[in-house]
Amino acid sequence: MKFRLEDITVYFPYDHIYPEQHAYMLDLKRTLDAGGHCLLEMPTGTGKTIALLSLILSYSLSRPSSPLKLLYCTRTVHEMEKTLSELRRLRDYLFSELGPSSSSFLAIGLSSRKNLCVNPRVLSAESRDSVDAGCRKLTASWVRALAERDPSVPTCEFFEDYERAGSSAILPPGVYTLQDLRAFGKQKGWCPYFLARHMVQLANIVVYSYQYLLDPKVAGIISKEMQKESVVVFDEAHNIDNVCIEALSVSVRRQTLEGATRNLHRMEQEIERFKATDANRLKAEYQRLVEGLAQRGNLRVSDTWLANPALPDDILKEAVPGNIRRADFFLRVLRRLVQYLKGRLETDNVEKESPVAFVASITNQAGIDQKTLKFCYDRLHSLMMTLEITDTDEFLHIQTICDFATLVGTYARGFSIIIEPYDDRMPDVRDPIIQLSCHDASLAIKPVFDRFQTVVITSGTLSPIDLYPRLLNFNPVVSRSFTMSLTRDCICPMVLTRGSDQLPVSTKFDMRSDLGVVRNYGRLLLEMVSVVPDGIVCFFVSYSYMDEIVNSWNESGILKEIMQHKLVFIETQDVVETTLALDNYRRACDCGRGAVFFSVARGKVAEGIDFDRHYGRLVIMFGVPFQYTLSKILLARLEYLRDTFQIKEGDFLTFDALRQAAQCVGRVIRSKADYGMMIFADKRYSRHDKRSKLPSWILSHLRDAHLNLSTDMAIHIAREFLRKMAQPYDKAGSGGKKTLLSQDDLEKMGDEMLY
């Protein structure tokens, strides 16, 4: 359908539209008109992504003077795939409406070499870093120069062909998922990774991960040259503050320091080798550094490495200090730094320091001043280029140390350094760690807000919506939370406070290992698997708690009884295994066998996997997913929030826990035709201060009668609900309230607005 929205024509690839989507588009359009940032919360299951894409595309179609550039950030690769799939649908629709001329745009998904490489030799490596290194071994400029002289040196034929094609190597307009890029690359014989990297500058829409914009290490090489007019979208952005602070945090363990020592040793050998064979090279580097060029001018695309961990505005544009210009001097500085950090690790107490105090103590004890620290990263990068090191995956440790040094040297506030001799939960295992943790989420996102005209932050759960502008320190021109108009009561949230024996259930610290609670949780699930068809998802508060409870269910035989009804799949910390488990879970739901998926709030699954339609008819949230409150980092962050933003600790913790819970249960609904139940199984949810932090679209369906249930009552409600959902209904909504708009309705609405 297409319709007028103020002065633009919107092309929407469906026959109908939800009123929320229409309102969402209107707000988005006004933001684009005003040229500012906006914050939009719209419940899951109302088609945010397609509304967003179709409005932005239509907007640029109606303003032919300003070419479309959209940077769409997703949290995960699979969300990237979904977004691109929606884009493809939109493209097809535009094609049928407008013909090929005006509907041609280029949209690509960008990911790392690991997901894009087609060279089987490189791809055989396990981890991302070894793939990166494997690629570099074949494509670095010095390797290729060597190969020209000596044909026995292996190179990557895909990269060579891509280079040979030169400027003619471009992607024709279209929508390219990672899979499509690989297929295209294979067909043409061009390297898909470098092709995509190149096309990022030319593409109208780029879909990539948050970190490609937020993490200075990556953004520095990928997103350096984007136009100011670009529209930036952060989808599913409820965790954006965490991504921001993680992007600027570094931790150093014993293994890191040991690895760094090995790296330094190896670099020393390399320097000796060069001194003996090719001394000019080191001299040239020295000369360059004297002239003030930390980076060697324009690096070839295949030589780039992770960029400076500090934010672009904070990087000093001046010459490298004299004491580390010479390679062996620099190595000596690093050696002293590693030695100093080793000494700090040998503590028996938890220590917390500000960066200023830490730098002062480094200067005193190791004789390295702040400015030197600040240049560590650039100097290391330069040295690695000079030494022509290609196996960069081996040098991650020393790189971590330099990142640490650069960040410590650059930032005086918003950070703290925490040294812990052991994990609080396992005090008998000594595992010391130095953590440089960032508390200020606004630091990492600030360059994005400054650089781009419009930044859209959107998610299903951004409540309370006034907190985000404070956390991220920006002024949105539009900040709005939409409610969902439901055709029927297709979501059924319940708060379960008591088990089948009427005793309270909770994951509160003093109750969580109570056998009665574990059994009650088990009985709840067991009763539910026999009532609810297809898929059920359970979220636990942590991996360790899930392990504990599953083991206990296994021993008491509850697990066996659950398996009689449905297959059981479990999220583990092994991503490969979890992915396979998810894939199998979906297949079990598809074939009608039915399955239960055990997952962890804050885990990878809770963050990005949809359990819509038959993949999730019921979500059970076992407990309240509070962060581990004894964590020193968390405490430091809370303190910072209190001092800077006057946010109370308790409020923030509850806010954080409830947004995770809402995020978990929100995954069951994808459209108004879908339906699902949500059980919050903890007595603490019945308290007003906790419950009221849930997003309004859940609260509005949470009836008073459902606030204090026991297992038997919940079963009864579930039965009733499932029966009700099986009845046919009028999709357009009955009574006065329309929940589905057709083109005619929109035209009528437009008329009404005019009068």
Place this chain on the structure above:
Amino acid sequence: MASGEVIKRAKYKTSVKDPGTPGVLKMTWDKLVLVPNNPNSAMKLDVSFKSIKGYKNTKEGSNKPPWLNLSNNQGGSYIFEFDSYSDMHVCRDFVGKALGRSGDAPAVASGRSDVILPDERISTSEMELRIKLLRENRELQALHKQLVIGGILTEAEFWATRTKLLEKESSKKSKQRPGFKSAMISDIKPSTDGLTNKVTFNLTPEIILQIFAERPAVHAAFLTRVPSKMTEKDFWTKYFKAEYIHSTRNAIAAAAEAAEDEDLAIFLKNDDILAKEARQKIRQVDPTVNMEADIGDDYTHLPDHGFFLDDGKEASESQYEQYRRTLAHDINHHAAVVLEGRVLEMDLDDTRTIAEALAKSKRADVGNGDSDRNFNQGTIARVSRLTEIEGLQALNGPPVAPLCIKDPRDYFDSQVNALEVLGDQSSGAERSKCPLSSKDAYGSLRDCISKIKAKGIHEPVIKPKDALQVFNALTHDISRTKYGAGENRQQSVLDKLPVETKGQLLQHWTSIQELLRHFWSSYPISSSYLYAKVTRLKDAMSQIYPQLEEIKKSVPAKHKQHVSVLVRQMHQALDAAFQHYDVDMQKRSAASGERPNGYV
């Protein structure tokens, strides 16, 4: 079979009780000869088909061996026992055809004896299906008897139109297969005698199969070690010992045990084969759930970057890592295996055969695992289907099978009822088939439309009087049927007829239907085979024609009207066929000036 000769191995019996003389049966169009295997045997059979009157055969599925019984005109019979039913069927078909030849000696076919038939070799499983269908469906059986055994249609022709029936039957058969138990193998609990510390495990082939399927390493170890290095009993003892060690969840103890006993180590270590399989499967995973790809993009979690939220990484020494097996892993893998289903069909009772069969089926899996391209197409379609927002789109509902009412009685009823009602009023005004070219029709329609366009509709297109008449007639019909159904169960026209006549009529109807179906499907006649078939069919139909007349004459007067209506339907259908046949023959003979043999 293509030529006019059939040679099969068979036993000749003079009577049912006779053990029989084994030999080779050779049949040509005019005679059959049996040459005994034993050259010294006195028995030798050489019979002309002229003297054969008819034949019978045993049905497959009955407990009798495949016998073919040919009766001669002297009242005696020749019984042949064949090795298989298919042999027997081939011979029976041939006999049927040979009899038809020698009996009527159709004039047309006489010139060409080498009629090409479609290949009739069929598998025994299909044969079984056919027999089953025949046994379950009496009507089909009667039809089969009349047409196939009567020599009008061949076996293949008869079944060719019923492939759907066969498919349905065969698909019904293998629908449900037993899967694995949903209980985990670790739930196998030993029994104790209560007195000593000894425990006893009961392993059934079922459990063993499940263990092998879930733990490929155990499977591989069994194949290599048993029985060359250890006995099966030792093997399983070790296995359960390892399971016990695992159940204590003490990785360090497991490592210590494994260091002492290398056989035990196999069971204690993590499964390398599984890990390899996982790596392979991850490439085929739905991209919208592929979280492994995320690691590639996750630059904040470089080793030591970012920080460890909530769950601190378990501090575990890497040397024990391979002995650590988590319950979660077991559960996931168990569910995956259950979901995959049992690959082995047969009943197995020996561990060795189980192991080997499983290994074979796995190799087969690996062989056809290269369908990468298909997979991609499939996933793209699937992802786009998944991303579609279903509420905003008109549903493309499940495919609907059209309603199909097959009972021929309904047809008769509707015909007769309609005729009864309308017959009184408008039977005289039968639609005269005035020849109207399509051009004329189109012209008049266009005139009509242009007139309406010019003048507007003055009067309705259908005159009210006509409409009322049709309406009245229909109402009358409907109400009559409605009330009639309540008061008299004998309402159905067929049920009013004497049982015998009804049966005959129905039987003729089905056979006419079948014949006509074959008849029309043979046109255009493109081969000599079809030509022969059409001729055969025409003859068969012309035989039915007078039989129908007979029935019409024989029924009591009060039913005459109904029957004649019914018979008229059939006659009309047959007449149309005959007419077509004649026209075709004329064309053919006109054309045969150049091609005397009648080929098209």
